[in-house]
Amino acid sequence: MSGDPTTDRTVRAAGCVLWRRAPGGDGIELCLVHRPRYDDYSHPKGKLKRGEDPLAGALREVAEETGHTCLPGVVLPTVRYEVAGRPKEVRYWAAEATDGEFVPNDEVDHLLWLAPGAARARLTHDHDRTLVDALLAARRPV
Template sequence: MDEKSVIRAAGCVLWRRSPRDGGPEIALVHRPRYDDWSHPKGKLKRGEEPLQGAVREVLEETGVVCVPGAALPTVRYLAKGRPKEVRYWAAEPAGADGAHGTDEDFVPNDEVDRLVWLPPDEACERLTYERDRELIRLALAAVGIEDRAG
């Protein structure tokens, strides 16, 4: 397969401590075009580094300024018959108190119309694609949080 035909994208498994009970919560976005739930991600711009693109996509899709941490595995699949590679990082909202991870930061748009913060097990259930579920476990492990996600 021609290397130029690969769709390159990047995103983050965005997590925060719950304002209610301090447990971990995962941010998921709903894309009306596909009627799916996924981690914030998107295609890289020409010449854009994957990490830079991941941070940009999180901001564009959630309104959250994030701080990326550990790199997660690259996810590969076919999208409309073309190979797609998505680089992922675990990330949390900027600011020591997570103040940039509030629901007020989100503004619905044509690309993403909903944002939810869910406990890991509920996030796994809500995700549309199986390939996205393992990323939650890996992200939590990378930040030292015991996995309770299914």
């Protein structure tokens, strides 16, 4: 899907809609990160390193931004938008948090675990809200 590497200006990134079982076992909670540089709430994500596999990059970014390891699940929709005049493409996976502890850093200063409705409302960008809907649809029994 990528074009000629000498002319393709697309910024490639990957991330996860990180979730965990809610305390008490009633439903799930989603992890949102706050990035002070942009003053926004989003799903953990970041730019891929040259030649990096997108899923490996998504798991690396989750670990770097949240301090959590996770078990990747279904592929979620790819999000495309423009940043500073350049196209950006972010591939996403649903991922269940398995272990870890958040430590604030320069990139992410705090993290929230919220019920899906509250997470959807707190997210800054509409394209991130569509990922909550996609995760919930994927988790519904068939």
